[in-house]
Amino acid sequence: MATNVTLDNSDFFERVYKVVRKIPHGRVTTYGAIAKSIGAPQAARTVGYAMNASHNLPDVPAHRVVNRNGMLTGKHHFPGRDTMQRLLAQEGVMVEQDCVVNFKELLWLPEPLI
DNA sequence: ATCTTGACCTAAT
DNA sequence: CATTAGGCCAAGA
Numbered sequence: 159m160a161t162n163v164t165l166d167n168s169d170f171f172e173r174v175y176k177v178v179r180k181i182p183h184g185r186v187t188t189y190g191a192i193a194k195s196i197g198a199p200q201a202a203r204t205v206g207y208a209m210n211a212s213h214n215l216p217d218v219p220a221h222r223v224v225n226r227n228g229m230l231t232g233k234h235h236f237p238g239r240d241t242m243q244r245l246l247a248q249e250g251v252m253v254e255q256d257c258v259v260n261f262k263e264l265l266w267l268p269e270p271l272i
Numbered sequence: 273a274t275c276t277t278g279a280c281c282t283a284a285t
Numbered sequence: 286c287a288t289t290a291g292g293c294c295a296a297g298a
Binding site for chain 1: 294
Binding site for chain 1: 278279280281282
């Protein structure tokens with residue numbers, strides 16, 4: 159029973175996934191917002207790292223997560239060339255020059271976990 | 273066990 | 286206004 163530890167809710171990654179899964183369809187958020195909502199406003203870097211591991215989880219839309227500038231910094235980590243942009247376009251999110259158009263309006267801020 | 277890297281952010285110069 | 290530096294957490298070598 160003590161062999162499984164990665165499924166613990168106390169894990170940083172699991173917390174990130176939980177928030178990312180809450181991102182509405184056709185909406186985007188930032189790493190900093192996620193980090194802030196989980197109680198680690200300065201651990202935005204780790205959030206991105208968690209996303210990298212979230213590739214195995216189809217429930218975690220990593221393509222909806224961009225940096226605070228609305229830039230698709232992680233698009234290079236997706237399979238193919240513009241998979242991230244394509245996924246966003248499918249949801250109605252237009253991307254120009256690796257930047258989300260109307261990013262400010264499409265930005266969705268998660269509620270802080272109290 | 274230590275060092276380096278990484279899909280970042282904020283503050284200071 | 287643009288650039289630089291520091292900090293944070295986690296995983297790999």
